[in-house]
Amino acid sequence: MGDIGSTRSLPLPVPYQNRVLMLKNYLKIAFKVFLRRKFFTFISLFAISFTLVVLMVAAAFLDHTFAPHAPENKQDRTLGVFFMEMKSPNDDSTWNGTAGYGFLDRYVRTLPNVERVSIFSEPDLIHSYQNGEKIPAYIKRTDGAFWQILEFNFLEGVPFTETDDKNANAVAVINEATRKKFFGSDTAVGKTIEADGQNFRVVGVVANVPFLRQIPFSDIWVPISTIKNDSYKKELMGNFIGLIQARSAADFPAIQDEFKARLPQVEFPDPKEWSKLRGTPETYFNSIAREFFGGNKDHSKTYGGKLWAAIILAMLLFMLLPTVNLININVSRIMERASEIGVRKASGASSWALVGQFIVENVILTLFGGVIGFIISRFVLRVITESGWFPYAEFQMNYRIFLYGLFLAVLFGLLSGVYPAWKMSRLNPVQALKGASR
Amino acid sequence: MIELENIEKVYRTERIETVALSNVNLTVREGEFISIMGPSGSGKSTLLNVIGLLDVPSGGKVAINEKPITSYSDRNLARVRNEEIGFVFQVFHLINDLSVVDNVEIPLLYRKGMSGSERRKLALRALDRVGLHARVHHFPSQLSGGQQQRVAIARAISGNPRILLADEPTGNLDSQMGDEIMDVLWGLKESEKTTVVMVTHDPRQAEKTERIVRLFDGRQVS
């Protein structure tokens, strides 16, 4: 303890102390200015916090949809085969959509140098009936590897296995919400549920997975082999997704190359009708970007960077109006402080020192707005979470969004502070000091 | 100490050209106390601002301590203002949001390599010198006009400048307070050998100085 006390009392080297004191002086002035004109402080804070709320809610949304969250813990080393394109020999017919089981089973599951491959269907909405009441639920058909690549949180029981899928056992994993709908507060393992006209024995119950996490999301998961008609086994295009778990991200290019090398070898059942297949195993974000920019035509490129750029551009565009607004308010207040600027200049402050002071002031104000915005964002996100617009969504503030918000607040402070600060520093001290009123 | 040679100052706006100073030559020795007099618009404040490096002359040379500073950058001008010159204004220009001692510390903030305790020590000494050591933590609005001007003087001298420039320091004060301020300025000249240049239109105060420079229409008349 004594040690800590003595280190603390050790004075800072003089240049640092100087800066700290300067900052303290700036802070003092800043707070006084904020308090003196409460209306202006209010409108500035309103603008800043509102802007940050919109941007942070959008960020939370993106984070919720794309960032690595359980059960997608291995997101950094998984690739997916999401969208494929099939073409007729003379290119006049195109089929865009998800791949078929036949293609994935024959050409993707057998890829070398990968740890695991899972094939599963897109979630499908079905209705079950219990005591005259309709229960809507999504059903997803998966293989056994699905449960190994994705790390679900099992509340009860275990996942079904590769053997279950091979033997077409009528078993199901359900989520917490489905358990509640069917069995109330009872346990579910060993009981039977009816879905899409079939009866399934429940083997496991998992925590809810948000709707926006399209890879793991469903209410009910059953083996693929329980599909009523087995024609899916030969489909090249269908409603299946392939998930590839690599040893590490470094293996991605090799996997993608091998995938591309295999495409020309695909056997088409009727080569006169369909004869070409295109696609790329890529991350979920990149595949969404490809869809967004219509990148199905060119599989030599990835579109993730472009989507990032678009998101950043949209963010900056949105910040434009609040920035101009804040610049306006700040510029209109320059004359209010003419006397102070004059005195500081006469006392030997360089223009740079003044620019620094006013930017620091503005950044402090935006950080304040950031704190308020942060609190409001949490509230807004809770409202959206509880509204049920996005099933099982859990919009949260995490350290990523916190850092992002902090970054935005500082950026906003700089953007809206630089021009007024520059104008202030350029104020002619002679004019500013000329017997003007205070 | 201060040397002005052929100083010209012309203000140009879109249409009008105003000559504020023309052919002004002035030398002020170290420790001298002079006053600049002249009617309104005769250029006396402009001259003071040129000496104080707040205004750049259109022509001529300015030298402070034998160093020609006409071609200095903004940063270097700021450093010279900070180390060599102190300013006092007619309307005090105290920052109302800061306490007396914080106001006095302002020039020291822009001085490199000075610790907080040293800064506080210098500020208190300056306040002591103007006789205001009891009001350190007051705010400017709690003081009388004369006291405010004394704070302003303390601020001007807190960094121990060799030159003190005062633009009508007694203009907003009654004659008794004005006399007090003049006593403070004289005290500084006597004890610290500070060079004082004062602009005034009050002949009574001007007569107390060692030398009077008179301006008329931007020209030096004596």
Add this chain to the structure above:
Amino acid sequence: MFKHICKLVWNRKRINFLITLEIFISFLVVFSVIVLAVYYADNYRQPLGFDYQNVWNIRVEIVQKSGAAEKEERPQQIERYRRVLAAVREFGEVESAAGATYTPYMNGNWSNCNTQTTCYWGNAVTDDYKDVMRINIVRGRWFGKEDDGASYKPVIINRQLAREMYGDEDPIGKPLNPRDKMKPGDKEDDKYVEERIVGLLNDFRKNGEFAEMKGYAMFRNSLSLPDDRPPRALAVRVQPGTTATFEEKLLKRLQAEARDWSFTIKPLAQMREEMNQRSTTPMTAFSLVAGFLMVMVGLGLIGVLWQSVTQRMKEIGLRRAKGATRQRIYNQILGELLIITTCGALVGVLVVVQFPLLGVLGFATPKVYAYSIVISLALIYALTAICGLYPSWLATKVQPADALHYE
């Protein structure tokens, strides 16, 4: 007076430029929300063309083979579909039932462009569809027995498509795919079959009240011709007050009839709500954000104007001293603001009218566009005028003596 104010605005152009910029951006924000709102409102006013109440959609998922195998299997599938339809009709709760490729509010569109210029959304329905959806034919007739074995394919279209194809001429009896207008490759096709327009609808807004106005064509699915495929959906009109209990009964019956098909039952009213929400939810979110932005801009403007009035105390006092009435001062401050607003909004309008030329916002018709510009202008002027009230009033409180005070 006006010229004088203009001069003042010009002389303070540096500050006014920033305000103009802000108003310009605000105009763009307001316009983009308004154009969407006006577009939706305009669509909403148009007739829907069907009655969705008490109609259920049953999505039928048939596992189909592809290519030649599908063709071979087709007659059996059609036969099965007929049995399914018959089974549905047996229930007392069912008033009528029909098959359709797409029922209203179903996701997905069948887009067809079989001439060089005209594109439309298509559908293929069975003869009972008219009763299920309560479709009103304004001219011509609905499908019927007379179409069996005809040399042409009967088609019923909406007014929009009729206008696009034939202008003001009567489209009845004319082809939807005139041979001379077809794409070069298809023109020489030996298998050309005329699609003859037999009936005219006011409209049929498959994608609901907010959807764009587009040509629509209904073809006949007789469930007997070699080209007919089993429709993807069933539209079933049930007795009012039928509950989910019947849904379960119906589903069990359907599953018994076709074991390897999947069925999903949903009332159209519910599908309508979900589809309309896709238009209204982003609209609400945009409006909310834009509304907040405007409040922010408004507060900012009040602040800037207030500050400017405080700084101009001297000028205003001088004017008062020279005999300007309070009203004149008030008009002057407000007038300055309106000139600045006009500058910003004018640039905004100039930019906005470029959009159709650049092909952005192609969905909006000139009428929607014009309305949106007028409404946006009104809103921007209202906003700035409201923000100007308090500072202008403040300016009238300046006393002539203040002019001297600030000298």
